[in-house]
Amino acid sequence: MNKAILLGSAGVVVALGMLAVGFVAGSPQSAKADTVQAVQVAAAADTKAPSDAKVPGDTKVDRKEVEGIIRDYLLKNPEVLLEVQDALEAKQKEEQRLANLGVIKDAKDEIFNSTFDGVVGNPKGKMTIVEFYDYNCGFCKRAIDDMKALTKADPDLRFVLKEFPILSPDSQKASVVSMAFHLMHPEKYGEFHTALLGGQGRATEATAIKVALSLGADEAALREKMKDPRIPEALSRTYDLATKLSITGTPSYVVGNEVIFGALGQQVLAQKIEEAKTAL
Numbered sequence: 001m002n003k004a005i006l007l008g009s010a011g012v013v014v015a016l017g018m019l020a021v022g023f024v025a026g027s028p029q030s031a032k033a034d035t036v037q038a039v040q041v042a043a044a045a046d047t048k049a050p051s052d053a054k055v056p057g058d059t060k061v062d063r064k065e066v067e068g069i070i071r072d073y074l075l076k077n078p079e080v081l082l083e084v085q086d087a088l089e090a091k092q093k094e095e096q097r098l099a100n101l102g103v104i105k106d107a108k109d110e111i112f113n114s115t116f117d118g119v120v121g122n123p124k125g126k127m128t129i130v131e132f133y134d135y136n137c138g139f140c141k142r143a144i145d146d147m148k149a150l151t152k153a154d155p156d157l158r159f160v161l162k163e164f165p166i167l168s169p170d171s172q173k174a175s176v177v178s179m180a181f182h183l184m185h186p187e188k189y190g191e192f193h194t195a196l197l198g199g200q201g202r203a204t205e206a207t208a209i210k211v212a213l214s215l216g217a218d219e220a221a222l223r224e225k226m227k228d229p230r231i232p233e234a235l236s237r238t239y240d241l242a243t244k245l246s247i248t249g250t251p252s253y254v255v256g257n258e259v260i261f262g263a264l265g266q267q268v269l270a271q272k273i274e275e276a277k278t279a280l
Contacts, residue, residue, distance in 0.1 A: 125158030
C-alpha cells in the first residue's frame, strides 16, 4: 500500500536517520551536511537530475554512494517504512474525517431525512443512526441483529435504512420493490426489511414482491409504484452521497458527524451512538 509514496519519501527518512546518527556520534555539523545532501539527492532523483548534481557550496554529490547509503539504511531499519506508512494512513484518515464533516453538514437532510428511507425504532427519536445496506450483502444480513438490539436497548433511537444496492442487478431490482413498498406501507417497512434481508437465498425482484404480498400489498398497485421515477432518482442521489462520503461497501453507517465503515458489531455502534449523543 502506498509503495510509491513510501519509496519516494525514503531519502528524507534516511536523511533524518543520518542526522540522528551524527548527533549520537558527536558530529552534529557533519550529520547536518549529510542530511542536506541526502534530502537533495532524493529530490534530484524525483526530478531525474543528473548524477553529478550539486548542492549549495558546490559540494558534488556521488549519487550512487548516497543511494547505497539509503539502501543499507532501509535494509537495516525496515521499520522506518512502516512508521512512514502509519503516519501517512493516519493523515489520510484525518483528511477524510474532515471532508466527511463538510459533506454531512451540507447534505444533512438527504442523509438523515430522505423520504425514501425506511425507519425502524423510534421515528421521532432524538438520536439517529443511518445504515447504507444491500439486500444481498452477507454482512448486512448478520447486522440485522445489531439493529434489533440497539433499537430495543434505546427507545429514543431512530434507525434509518438507506438503500445502497451495489452488489448486483438483483440487488437493484429488490431495492426498487423495497422503496415502492415503503412508499405504500411505511408502517410495515420494518417487517418487510427484516423478512427480505433476513431471508434465505438471494434477494431478487421476485422474492421482494413475494415478501411485500405476504404483508398485504396489492401486486398491481405495487408494480405500478415501482415505476415511480422518483425511485431511481433517489438511488442516484444515494450513490452520489456515498461517493462523497467515501462509502464503497456495505454495511456502512453515519452516526452524528462520523462515518463508520463495515459490520463492526453492536458494541462499537452503541459506543459511537453514545459519543454522538454527548455532542448534541
